[in-house]
Structures are given as structure tokens and as C-alpha cells.
Amino acid sequence: MDIKSIIIYYSYSGNTHKVANILAEDLRRSSQVDILRLQALDESDSFFAQALRALKHSRGKIKEAKLDLSGYDRICLGTPVWAFAPVPAVNTYLDQCSGIEGKDVIIFTTYGSGTGNTRCLNYMQRALSQKGAKGFRRFSIQQFRVKDKDFILSEIQQIAPL
Numbered sequence: 001m002d003i004k005s006i007i008i009y010y011s012y013s014g015n016t017h018k019v020a021n022i023l024a025e026d027l028r029r030s031s032q033v034d035i036l037r038l039q040a041l042d043e044s045d046s047f048f049a050q051a052l053r054a055l056k057h058s059r060g061k062i063k064e065a066k067l068d069l070s071g072y073d074r075i076c077l078g079t080p081v082w083a084f085a086p087v088p089a090v091n092t093y094l095d096q097c098s099g100i101e102g103k104d105v106i107i108f109t110t111y112g113s114g115t116g117n118t119r120c121l122n123y124m125q126r127a128l129s130q131k132g133a134k135g136f137r138r139f140s141i142q143q144f145r146v147k148d149k150d151f152i153l154s155e156i157q158q159i160a161p162l
């Protein structure tokens with residue numbers, strides 16, 4: 001398999017992790033897949049502190065991670081929605097990653113009520129466009145669906161062919 005994909009994501013309580021793994025399983029049918037789970041080094045455990053930092057689009061400290069994505073044909077980036085926005089660790093990654101010029105990117109979220117989900121996706125899309133990404137496909141999974149593999153695969157199908 002010559003196509004190389006990478007899935008980069010952050011997950012605090014495991015929902016986005018589940019979705020990332022199902023996406024990986026799907027992509028593995030047609031490509032090699034690397035997975036990178038971002039590790040936040042300065043994340044608070046307090047809901048309000050988390051929400052406030054996300055609302056302000058704060059950057060967080062992250063454990064050293066692969067930033068040069070030039071070796072990948074397909075790049076996927078996932079985040080939970082926090083206060084209508086990506087999490088601080090993902091904001092940092094959006095700042096620091098490189099090698100996405102001219103590429104198609106898949107962005108995905110998991111969310112609770114859905115408030116701010118589109119805003120969060122738009123924010124990520126804008127940041128990646130500014131780095132030269134060319135095309136975008138997006139999907140989102142509500143938290144109560146994250147154990148429903150068939151549902152998640154059907155949502156991924158809707159943005160196919162990957």
C-alpha cells in the first residue's frame with residue numbers, strides 16, 4: 001500500500017479516541033495509517049478552566065509530537081468540542097504542524113449538545129487553510145454515539161471516498 005495516512009487527535013475522556021480508532025480501521029483498508037494522540041502537559045482537570053481556555057483559543061503545552069506531515073497523503077485531525085472550539089492542545093498543533101500545503105484534510109469532532117460544533121470545525125478549517133490545505137472533509141459524532149461503530153462507519157462513508 002503506497003498511500004500513507006495519519007490521524008492526529010486529542011481526547012480527554014476517551015470519546016474522540018474511540019472515533020479515531022474506528023476511522024483508522026476504515027482507512028487501513030486502503031492505506032498505511034499512523035496514529036498520533038496528542039498529550040497535553042498543562043491541561044486542567046477543572047471543567048471551567050478547560051472551557052475558559054478553549055473559549056479564548058489558548059494554546060496548551062503538548063508532549064513532543066510529529067509536526068512535519070509532508071510524508072503523508074492523507075491527514076486527519078480530531079478534537080472534542082470545548083466551549084465551541086478545539087482544545088488547547090489541538091490549537092498548539094495547528095500552530096506548529098507543517099507539510100500540509102495542497103493536501104486534503106479530514107477534520108472531525110466529538111461533541112455533547114452540538115452547540116458550537118460547526119464553529120469549532122470552521123476554526124480548524126480556517127487554521128489549516130492558512131497553512132495551505134486545499135480540500136476539507138468533515139464529520140462529527142455526538143458523544144452518546146461513540147460506541148456505535150456501525151453509525152460511525154456510516155458517517156465516515158458519507159465523506160467517502162477517503
Ligand SMILES: Cc1cc2nc3c(=O)[nH]c(=O)nc-3n(C[C@H](O)[C@H](O)[C@H](O)COP(=O)(O)O)c2cc1C
Binds near residue numbers: 050085110114
Ligand atoms: C470543558 C468542556 C467543554 C465542552 N464544551 C462543549 C461545547 O461547547 N459544545 C458541545 O457540544 N460539547 C461540549 N463538550 C462536550 C465534549 O465535546 C464531548 O463530551 C466530547 O465527546 C469529549 O471528547 P473526549 O472524550 O474525546 O475528551 C464540552 C466538554 C468539556 C469537558
